[in-house]
Amino acid sequence: MSTTEIIDDKSPICIPFILEQYRNYSASNPTRPFIVGLNGVQGAGKTTLVTALASKLQDGEGLRTLVCSIDDFYLRHEDQKALAESHPDNLLVQVRGEPGTHDMNLARDFFTALCEGQPVRVPQYDKSAYSGKGDRVPESQWEEVNGPGQPKIQVVIFEGWCVGFRQLDSAEVLLKWNAPSRTLNKHPLEHLDFINERLGDYDVITDTFNAFIHIDAEDTEWVYDWRLEQETMLRKQRGAGMTDDQVVKFVDAYYPAYELFSGKLRRGLFSDKSGRQLRLIVGKDRKVKQTVII
Numbered sequence: 001m002s003t004t005e006i007i008d009d010k011s012p013i014c015i016p017f018i019l020e021q022y023r024n025y026s027a028s029n030p031t032r033p034f035i036v037g038l039n040g041v042q043g044a045g046k047t048t049l050v051t052a053l054a055s056k057l058q059d060g061e062g063l064r065t066l067v068c069s070i071d072d073f074y075l076r077h078e079d080q081k082a083l084a085e086s087h088p089d090n091l092l093v094q095v096r097g098e099p100g101t102h103d104m105n106l107a108r109d110f111f112t113a114l115c116e117g118q119p120v121r122v123p124q125y126d127k128s129a130y131s132g133k134g135d136r137v138p139e140s141q142w143e144e145v146n147g148p149g150q151p152k153i154q155v156v157i158f159e160g161w162c163v164g165f166r167q168l169d170s171a172e173v174l175l176k177w178n179a180p181s182r183t184l185n186k187h188p189l190e191h192l193d194f195i196n197e198r199l200g201d202y203d204v205i206t207d208t209f210n211a212f213i214h215i216d217a218e219d220t221e222w223v224y225d226w227r228l229e230q231e232t233m234l235r236k237q238r239g240a241g242m243t244d245d246q247v248v249k250f251v252d253a254y255y256p257a258y259e260l261f262s263g264k265l266r267r268g269l270f271s272d273k274s275g276r277q278l279r280l281i282v283g284k285d286r287k288v289k290q291t292v293i294i
Helices: 011-026 046-060 077-086 104-115 170-178 189-206 222-238 244-267
Strands: 034-040 065-069 120-122 143-145 155-160 211-217 277-282 288-293
Touching: 011 034, 011 046, 011 211, 011 277, 011 288, 034 046, 034 104, 046 065, 046 155, 104 120, 104 189, 170 189, 170 244, 189 244, 211 244, 222 244
Parallel strands: 034 155, 034 211, 065 155, 211 277
Antiparallel strands: 120 143, 277 288
16 A cells, blocks of 8 residues: 555544534425535645545435535636736745635626525636646536536535635734744735735635534644655656656645634634544544544
8 A cells, every 4th residue: 555545434423423514404405405514734635635525425324425626716818927027026925725716706606606506607717728727627527516406405515625724814914923833924014914904805705605624633734745746656657757856846845824813723713613624634544533522
């Protein structure tokens, strides 16, 4: 077994949680879909988990399930290029990834249609376009759901590494910037403030969630090691992949958001109701070490 193979020990914990939440919700919301947000530290087994969840909900429970990713809401190539050029000294927005590099108008329209049970096309993004800089797939190629003759979507799983992150007040950003950190003080404070301000727009997604799953790590810095493992395996399998130095730079582009926003997510996404957030804490082997209901 390779070091990067991930065994699914998470869906047996997540499925009962989702089903209990779904049954409570659907009793009083018979038409609007049940929306689950899922945040997974990169490399911790998120893709494996989401695939298993969709299969068990759709095939095992007969629930029409849609899986979509925040990655498919990245800005179009020309818009990302314009963002980078308008903030040339802000390294956090030179490439896709951080809050501010997604299209929240597209997200608003998509989630509004989903919640109303209207026909809607699911955005798709091609990360390989423009030599890896990426671009949105033409809308004509997007899959349509809730269309004529199609069963209505009942469960939505919306996943991504920054899903559920909430904006901080500026004083907390300053506090974190002044504290010891791996990446935050490599960036000017105003650049972190820019990311934080843009994150406020993401509430158009976050506020639709009815339940939340957080795949966390005992040590978030393991994301560097996990990504190194993945790229080493890619180089062996395909003869190509990022060098170790490139991997560190790649993760460095994302890591400030972990350092800024993970703490607030761990305290709980839902201020009005308890019991709707499941936090699974994994060890270096990616296996669940602790389960917390928030």
